[in-house]
Amino acid sequence: MSERVMIAVISWNTRDLLEECLRALAERAPAAEVAVVDNGSSDGSPELVRSRFPAVTLLQPERNLGFGPAVNLVGRQTEAPWLIAANADTALEAGALEQLLESAARRPDAGIIAPKLVLADGATQHSVHPFPTLAVGAAVALGLHQVSPRLGDRICIPGAWNPERARAVDWAHGAFLLLRREAFDAIGGFDERQWMYAEDLDIGWRMRRAGWSTIYEPSARVRHAVSASAKQAFADSELRQSRAAYAWMARRQGLPHARAYAALSLTGATARIALLALPARLAPKRYGAALARARRWRALHRVGLGNRHSLTEGFDDAPSPDGIRLPG
Template identity: 40%
Template sequence: MSTAGPAHVRVVCVVFNPGAELKDFAVSLQGASRLPVELVLVDNGTDDTVTRAVAEAHGARVLTPGANLGYGSGANAGAEGADAPWLVVANSDLVWGPGSLDDLLEAAERHPRAGSLGPALLNPDGTVYPSARELPSLTQGAGHALFARVWPSNPWTRAYQQRQQVAGAERAAGWLSGACLLLRREAFEQVGGFDSSYFMFFEDLDLGERLGQAGWENLYVPSARVTHVGGTSWRERPARMISAHHASAALYLRRRYHRWYQWPVRAVGQVGLKAREHLELRAAR
């Protein structure tokens, strides 16, 4: 990791009792950019032993809030006071491809209205995760929520995710996965960062929507490649993940359809989310 001169990018990594994946993240980050990079580790967990060992080995700074702030609020805390023009918010269970951060930065220079940029997120088997998505319409959102688990190829999920067989071409998206985001600090600060109301999940969708409303672009940059191992902090706590996901989905639904005459949408959506949460919790036992 380059530390010569003022940091051009601050990388904020929010962790919760991490394991060996955090070392892999920090090691791979060293080859992701030729520019000075500052790494800030926000530890939301109860045991910061691994976090501090990785920080010492890689010249990172550790921020310990003293409580689990959640993902978005943790990222906001890690970004606070940054002087670098660019911020990265990333999960700890990522392995950066060589030069991948530079690829994102070069795309950002070509697109001055890009407020957020996301790489191609690869699954461990090399397949492409659909990380660049459109904002969900009411029918797409409902169809995806109801059928994604039992009918993965349903038309609503396909339209919502724009599922890629390959990484595809550089393009604008409605929103980008918060697993790995390059953010123009000016844009991030203009919209007030992540909405702290979302503890986990949907904070990236909400941010992308607000950036778009403010006139910024969310840009998918598939020339940048990052491998996402996925879910290492939650593997032993699937019930908490499921409940957190549905709570955030319900919050997004209430805010997206907040007008008085949209109460039937809110009511039906809440019932559907509660039913799906119950089924997923039963399956996770």
């Protein structure tokens, strides 16, 4: 690897996973520079870095910065042409960094290159998504991806997309992202108002508006333990993520757009619940799980019908679960 790469690992109370992450980086990306931003862990994570990984730079801000601002902190301290934003619950597989850099070399328009994220059971995590446009909301609500597999693959719908196909996507999960420094600097890095969740949606959106692409590269594989920190911080991390996405929509696309998207999603979910109610009663083993998913989908999107205050409450100057105030 001839390119200079700085890897920013963002850590909060996942000591064992952090150790696995750093060991994988030491073995599979030995030439990369690594910095850990510890956001106030109480499980011995900082001590682990100091004692077992002396070559890793440890940064301990006075408060919990969240994800995006912590990556920005590392970015300000390096001139490396490539920056990786990584959760501590990820582990690089052999050859993944080289594959990401090769993909970036083939696509000079790529501001973000995302790997395939692999779950503990070996399954592929659904980690790429379309922007939440009203056209996408209507297509999902009407189930058009079930009628047209090509559409489902094109807009990366769970269960309908091909995870083995490299492609340009709207945005990718921020668990592990290779960022082209030129593009990252051009848009001002992560928006620090996105304290936790939707920062990956936001940076993908701003990259696109600035003329940069996000590329999904499945030949690069990264293991992911999925929301290891968030599950400790929030009683319902999925609901928190949904609220963050709708707060983002209200800020970037306008409150009417957020409400319209929520209404489309709720209409589709309510229709599916109505269609599944009787079959699930008659054959619960066959239809019960689908009914439960539809009800969960409705619950997650109901938050989008709120007013601006209810959407942003908890994201603007409100206390987080660990007592640290969130930046606005």
